[in-house]
Structures are given as C-alpha cells and as structure tokens.
Amino acid sequence: MAQLLNDRRDVQFVLYEQLDIESLTKDPKYADLNRKTFDLVISEARTLATKELLPISAEGDREGCSFENGEVKVPESFHRVYQLIMEGEWIALSDDIDVGGQGMPQVVKMVVDELFQGANTCLAVGLGLTHGAGKLVEIYGTEEQKKLYLKKIYSGEWSGTMALTEPEAGSEVGELTTSAKKNPDGTYSITGNKIFITQAENNLTENIIHPVLARVEGAAKGSRGISLFLVSKYLVNEDGTMGERNDIECTGIEEKIGIHGSPTCSMAMGGKGTCIGTILGKENDGLKNMFHMMNEARLFVAMQGLGLSSTAYLYALNYARERFQGRHITKLRDPDALQVPIIEHPDIRRMLMMMKASVEGLRSLNYYVGFCMDKAELETTGKEEKKRLNGLIALMIPICKAHTTERGFELCNLAIQIHGGAGACREYPVEQLLRDIKIATIYEGTTGIQAMDLLGRKLGMNKGQLFQDFIDEVGKIISAAKEQPRIKGLADNFDAAMEKLKVTASTIGKAAGGRQVEEAFALAYPFLEVFGDMSIAWMLLWRASAATTRLAKIVGDADEKKLADKIAKNKDAAFYDGQIQTARYFITSVIPKTMGMMDAINNLDGAVAKISDAGFGGK
C-alpha cells in the first residue's frame, strides 16, 4: 500500500546511513538503547499516527472547536486518540526517565513529532506545548513545583500552554502589560490579558498549566523586567489534588484559516477575582528562561512544517501515480497514444522533484540539529565540543524554523497544484494541509523575527565562530563528495556556491553592524532563504555521498545501460539513485537561483529603506 506520512525508507536512511544515530548508544547515557529500540518506537508511532491520528484529521477540521461560557470543546473524536497518546507515554519521549520521560534521544522524538504532526497537526501541536510547559517546570521549578506538576504534565494528564502574546505585545514581548503582585504567602496575583494562546482552554484534560509572562509591580520596563509564572486553571493542593478554580478564564477563541481542531484562546487573568500564580525561576529572569526553551519550541514548529509537507508530498505522489491524464510529451501528436499517469508529465515531475528535494533536505537538516542536541548532552562529549555543537544548533534554529515552514507552505501549495482542480476541493486532503501549515510561519516567532535572529544575533555570535563551524561541517561533506567520481561535479558546483555564501555572509554581516543597518535588515529574510537553500543542498549532497557509496556496492562497475537495469529491478538501487538525482536536481536547477539571490543581497540596495511613506501609495 502507498505510504501516507513520511517515507519509511527515507527516515531509516537519514538516521542510520546519513547521520548514524546509532553512534549515540556508545555513550553511557544511551547504553541501554540500540537501533532496534529506536525502530520499535518509530514503528509504533507510525502505526498510531496512520491508524488513529490521521483518520480523524479531516473530521477535526470540519468540526472545529467550540466556545461557550468560557468552556472550549475540541473535536469529539480527539478525546479517544488523546487517551491512546497518553497511554503510549508519547509526550515526554525524550526526557529523562527519573522525571517521567522515556529517555529516548531528541532525534528519535523528532521522527515521532514529524509523524504525529503530519497525521494530525491540531492534536499533535498541543502535545508539544504540554511538553514545553513541563520542561519549564523541570528546569526552573522548585522541588515543590516539580512534585505537584511535573509528572502530571509529562504524562499528559494535565495539558500545558505558553502564555506570552498580548494584544499590544505580539512580536515585541517586552511591551507586555500583564502584571504580578507578590502576596504575603509567596504566591503572586496576576492581572492581564493574553491572546493567541494555543489550547489555553480545552476539554481534553481536567487541569491546564500556563507558564505566563508578566511584570512584577515596580520591575523595569521592557524585556528586562519580565518574570515567568506558573498559573493553573485549578489550583493544586499540597497533596497534588486539584483545588479551587483559579481566576484565569477563556474569553473567546479565534476562527482561523486552518488548524480548526486546535483552539486559539484569548485569556483573562484576575478579571473576576484573584488569579494566583507561583514564580518559575527568579524574578526578572522570565524572558531569559522562556527563551531557554525556544530552541525546542521552534524546532517543534519546524517539525510541524516538515510533517505537513511530507504528508503533502506523499499525497501528491500517490495522486500523480494514479491519475491518468494526457499523453506523454514525446507522443503529443500520436492519436493512438494512450493517456499516461500524470507523474510522467515533465511539469508534474518538476513539482514532485521540488517537493522530494525540499522535504528530504529539510528532514535531514532538522534531524541533524536534533542529533547535535543529543550529542551535546552525551557524557562523553567534551566541553569544547559541547560549545561547538550548541553554537551550531543556535545558528541553525532560525533556519530550521523559518525555512521549513516557508518552504513547507510552498510545498503544500505544489501538492494542490499537482492535484489540479481536485486539489482545491475539500474532498481531497491537500487543501487542509495548506490551511493548517499557514500558521507555522507566524507563531513561535514569525519568519521576519527568525531572519533578524539569524542576521542580528547568530551570524556574528562568538566573532562569527558559529558560522565558521557551519562552513567547516559543510566542507567535510564537500571534500568527501569530491572523492566520488559520480558526484564530483555536483560537489564542485556546490563548493563554488559555498564560496559565494561566505562572501555574502560577510557583506550583509558588515552592513548589519554598520551604517547600512536598514539595507541589511531589509535583506535579512532573503539571506535566511539563501542560507536555508544552501543547507538543504548540503544535506542533499551528504545524502548523495552516502548513497553513492552504497549504490556502488550493489551495482559495481555497471555501465549506464546495466545501471538502469539494476535500478529498475532493485529497490535499494532505485532509492540510492533517487538520492543522487535529487541532489543533482537541487544543485543544478535550484542553487543557481540561490546564487542569484546572493548577488541581490550583495547589491545591498537601499530602495526598500529609501522609499517615502507616501511613495507606497494607498492613501
């Protein structure tokens, strides 16, 4: 049967033939694990995603969430599946066993995230938020807080949120006005309103735990005066049982273009009485602490982009194989020619190839970053190497988040396009994917915010060492590929593009730190896009390199004719050859465009900064 979520073979290839995540098990931290365990976990997740999450996705979209008298109902069908997720203990998959986790590596969790998000992003996104709330308690909570909350959150018995955004403080979190007043008993009374808070009210769980950003009375203006609080829907008694209803109330939910099954709530705290919160970490450390877990949250949204794109790719691929329409391009004038499946048409192939290259490149990139996170936490990883890995992660996070979701949106659009008229109809699943993925370029820091993070913070961090470490990592792959005759040409071309990237990074980096700051930041997103495309190409070349070695083992010194034969008969040969063709496509047909974008960046043009307000027209 045709696959629907992500391609099993491809996932295996990345984990074991590209990244070699099995190497983690050599470290004491993962000594009890092995490839079989990883595969078992992934296989179970795939079954759950395919058989339970996916079938209720369209239904959840149609039914949506409802709001009445402060109560929010999620789609009815979600309840049973949520119980299955809880039973499977999926939420804290990669957390330590002693805090209620399953002790798996982050990279394995990411495969699961991709599967769950690709199957039913509305249900899956809530799991990520719950986990994030738990993580904050784990890191910053007192022993008391941990005892009362942690296991209930990590198990999913209580759900979690992330309460940052306010009507007048969206991307500019430091402007928030929610206030906190310390009470004699050490708790705080919280007053304020939050908007766009995912699952802040829902009927999946009996209690809901909100990490809330607020300003203690008298604290500094701006981001320096923000503290982090734990506010629960029901107060929790000392024995862990649920106490009184706290004064945090849902005042409405948004009607949105997509993720209809995921409630987006407006919340009022302290509007009717007293909303009690306890502090998480120290006063005024709120934003710093919240940002500490930003990497995880942003990577999770990247997996939303990846999961939905991957599902979109397989839907489009299956449709293109099944749908017969039109004659082959070489037989347009032959009246007796039969109609062919549309996958044989060049333009459909182009779209599928773009989808394949992007999905696979982004899969490798995101898994790679997860794998770096795992390596940074190994007992045998030295201090310097940890620093290097954490730097690489910091550099790549904005790219993972923004590029996966922006590309993902385009890929879901291509999936519709491949379906033709059917793609725009709700009878087919792809239009929902496009609607669902849209929000991913906005929340957890818009694409514009990611681009500023990359250019304004990460690129110059540690005197540019993060970027240099990236260049070195890419260089290793290029060097290896240059040794392989079949892909040497690709490696050479990509190498030239990398040289241009270095120049571009230097140009825009200098401008951003100097007098051309406005020109530079108007090019921050194009720069991120360039960086993202180059990262995809890096991953695809790495894949091609691994595939070339393995293909040689299957086909030996076969000539072109025999090679084609092998590919037609041997599934592995076809897979590896597919990897090489994909890298070839991306480096030969996409990277030249990326290099053109670098030329544009190097022009550092000032028109965007210079045009007058009236010049934009419209008044």
Next chain:
Amino acid sequence: MAQLLNDRRDVQFVLYEQLDIESLTKDPKYADLNRKTFDLVISEARTLATKELLPISAEGDREGCSFENGEVKVPESFHRVYQLIMEGEWIALSDDIDVGGQGMPQVVKMVVDELFQGANTCLAVGLGLTHGAGKLVEIYGTEEQKKLYLKKIYSGEWSGTMALTEPEAGSEVGELTTSAKKNPDGTYSITGNKIFITQAENNLTENIIHPVLARVEGAAKGSRGISLFLVSKYLVNEDGTMGERNDIECTGIEEKIGIHGSPTCSMAMGGKGTCIGTILGKENDGLKNMFHMMNEARLFVAMQGLGLSSTAYLYALNYARERFQGRHITKLRDPDALQVPIIEHPDIRRMLMMMKASVEGLRSLNYYVGFCMDKAELETTGKEEKKRLNGLIALMIPICKAHTTERGFELCNLAIQIHGGAGACREYPVEQLLRDIKIATIYEGTTGIQAMDLLGRKLGMNKGQLFQDFIDEVGKIISAAKEQPRIKGLADNFDAAMEKLKVTASTIGKAAGGRQVEEAFALAYPFLEVFGDMSIAWMLLWRASAATTRLAKIVGDADEKKLADKIAKNKDAAFYDGQIQTARYFITSVIPKTMGMMDAINNLDGAVAKISDAGFGGK
C-alpha cells in the same frame, strides 16, 4: 480615507502617463469617447465595487452556496448587488453597442474587472463567464441564436457558463466523452457529464446558457472531433420566451478551499430524458472556436489574480501603517524609544515593496495586453501591425494568466504574513483572499498548461517572430531609459538581463524542439516565471522612465536634500519617486534571482526526467 481595492493614482498613471490609452480616441472607432468618459466609467465601477461588492464578500464566504434537489442557492446578499450590476450594464462593457454592449475599450473593462474581482471575486467571476458565453454566441451564433440569446446574456438577465471539463478529461479536453446526436430538426441530443463548471446552476438568473463541448456521434477521436453546442437550462421559444425545462441538471457542488460564494457544479445532461442543444459554429470546430475566446478568458483570470493581489496589498499597507509594534531597527537598544508602526520595520517594508512592485508591474503588463487588443481592433491599424499586435498578445497571454495568479498567490500570503497572527484569523480579510485566489492558478488552464503553451507553441510561433517583437518592444523602453541619467544604471542592468533572456529562450527553445524535449519541458514553468519577472521589470522600468520625466518637471535640478524635501511635501513627487524606487528594488534585488533561474534553465539538467519511478519513494 485609506483606499481598499486598487490605487486610484496608480491606475491613472498606467492609463494616461504610461500607456496613453487616450490615443485610442483618435481612431474613428472610439471617436465619441474621451478621457473623461473613461474616468467616469472607472469611477462608477470603483464606487460600486467599494460600496456594494466588497461589503458582502466576507458574508458570501461564510454563507457559501447550498445545493438541494438540483437547485443551487448563492449567498442571499448577492442578489441585490447582482441587480445593481445588471442595471449598470457592466457585463458587456467593452462590446459593440449594436449587440448590446457599451463600446468601451478592453483596457477600460480590465480596470473594472480588477476592481470587481478585487472587491468580491465570487460575484465577479460569474460576470466573466456570462460574458464569455455571450461572446461565443456573438461570434459563432446564427442570426436566430443571436436574436434569442445575445442581449439577454450580455445584459445578465441570463447567466452563462463554459462547460469543458469532465471527470476523465481535465486538462486533456480532447478526451471528453460527452456525445451529441443530430436530430431531424437540426438540434442535437446531448448526453454526458461535466464537472467543475462555475455557476452552471444558480438562483441569480432565471435561465442559464451553457456552451458545451461534445463529440458528434461518429466524429474523430481526440480534439479534432469536438463540437460546440449551446445548451440552455430552459429551452427558448421562437418568440424569445422561456420554454420547457431542458434535461441538464446539477448533481452536486464542490466544497472548496475558497470562492465559497461561487458555485462549482457537476452537471448531467440527458440523464433523465433528452437534453437539447443547438450547434454553435460548425461541427468539429468546437475546440478551435472555444479556444478563440481563450485569450479573453485567461486575461479575465489574470485580472482575478491582480484584483485580489491589489486588495491584499492595500489591506497589508493600511495595517502596517496602523499597527504599532516594536522599535525602529536603529533604536533597538534605546529603552526610551517608542514603538513604531510596523511599516517602519525593514522586513515589513521588504514585503510591502515586493507586493507593490509585483502588483504594479502586473497591472501594467495586463493593461498593456488589453491595450494591444484594443489597438489591434482599431480602424486605422494596418494589417501588418494587427498581426504584430496579435502575436504579442498571443505570446503574453500565458504569462499574464500564470504569472499574475502564481505571484498573486504569493502576494496574498505576504499580506497574511504582514498581519502576523491576525492575518490567519477570519476577523481580518486577508486569509479569505489567499483561499479565494488559489483556484486561479488552476482553472482556465493550469500554470503547467500555460507554461507548455508558452514554450511549446508561442515561443517558436512564426519562426520566433513573436518573441522578437517582444524583444523590440522592451528594447524601446530600455533605450529611452538609458537617456535618463537618474535611471540609466537600472536600464543598463536590465539590458544585461534581457541579453541573458535571449540566450535562455534560444537554449530552451532548441531543446524543446529537439532531443531534449523532456528536459526542456521540465523547465517550462521556470522559464515562464523568468519571462514573467522580466516582463514585470520591463513594465517597472517603463513606469520609472515616465516618472523620471515628470519628477524632473516638479523638482527641477534639486539636489538630494531638496529632492527629499519635495518628496515629503508634494504628493506627486512622492508618487513618481516611489515609481523609481520600485523599479530600482525589482531590478536590483529581484532580477539577480531571475538571472540565476536563467542559469538553471541553461543547465538543461536531466535529473527530473531521469529519476526512476521507484526513486520517488512512497511505495
């Protein structure tokens, strides 16, 4: 008050300062018209669009269409406004007065189309179909058919459709199976099913007229054996009154991602009795005749793309001016800095500039093609010039259609992005625009079909003369701009890009006609995209050239400082300077990417053609 649909000043600029459409009135055909008449018509259309069509657009989206027992209801609020449109005689605005039209030039009708589509595309799109059905009757109808149908269609009393698509014959129209059998009285009995037929059933009009493609029994297979029929919901008596109900029935409507107010119908003909049709034109000429009006239909969809994009731009621009959030990029570390409207942020400006450049460039391009249509029909236009103009039109139509709608989709997405989280919410209008515009890249020939038309037919037509004429037209603008010091540099850069376009067209053209046909057609859409971007740049340079002349008249030899002063105080100066900045942005920051895409095309890579089916994975 902020404008909402298209920018008045910009429309005026294109019509009178760029294209000079007033020149049409020198011809006897338009001798009775003048600029005042044009402006009056456009102004009335703007009022109707703003005050009547726009306010019911969101309501139409929420309410949608309903289907019950073969009857389709459009949104309730559409009825009153449809009457206003009929009263204003808007449908046949550019048709001859003696057939019931208003005798306006096509280019004026396009401004109206842009306004109506931008305000309420669901209502507007039906007007275009009705007009198209009328046009077929006007061109191919017998005197009897014209007498019975034409004025009722052109007035909008009866609505029209375009019934091509069948379940197994989407883009491949030649595969259709609907059949026609000639009756002794000269009529035909039609049997078959059609899908995706816009407004084929609706309760706006009492009768509905369907031009239907079908194959006469015994006719040739494929597209050569297709004939065109006129099938009406109610038969029409000889005296013009409505007769019996014909056996054409709606069997259902689609639930779609967007255009909820526009019913997309499945139709069964001859399923319950006899569906009577009369032939339009000769037997077996059906596809040729239908395609004769393809230019009009495709340009109309381009205006859908343009109208929605233009509205998206103005919504985004207004929001960016009103929404305060974050500090200016040069004051990020100043704790006392105030929040600024987001239009001051570089990344927001970049998105707005991309929207402005694209919308304005596409506006000029589409109006230009409409203006060419008008010029081709003037009494004083010679035979050779007519041929040249029609060639240019034929070349540009696939670009107008595909590029306006593909870019338009991206622009609506940018409008959401500029709104941040609000953009994804139904409370704001931009998410509907994204959903509504999606279908425009699919119907009337998908983007892939347009790309094949451009590469496979138009590029090599008349031994490449069409393309040469395009080059010559662009060359005139470049030469003029090179004479203007302020934009000479831009003209030089664009000239270099045009040289590269010539090489690229030659490379891909030869490949398409030779042994690399699969490689070439896998690059057909990238080539169309390149051609489209270059066309936008051409138009923007033309605009900049016109603006430079006019700006010089206002500011004289002012130095930079004084120029900035003038721009701040003089609205016209700001507008003209905005034109120059926009061209500068596009040629300096977008065209380098386009040139990179040309490099990719010139690589003529074969990976897309070569990858094996199994190599795509998924099984």
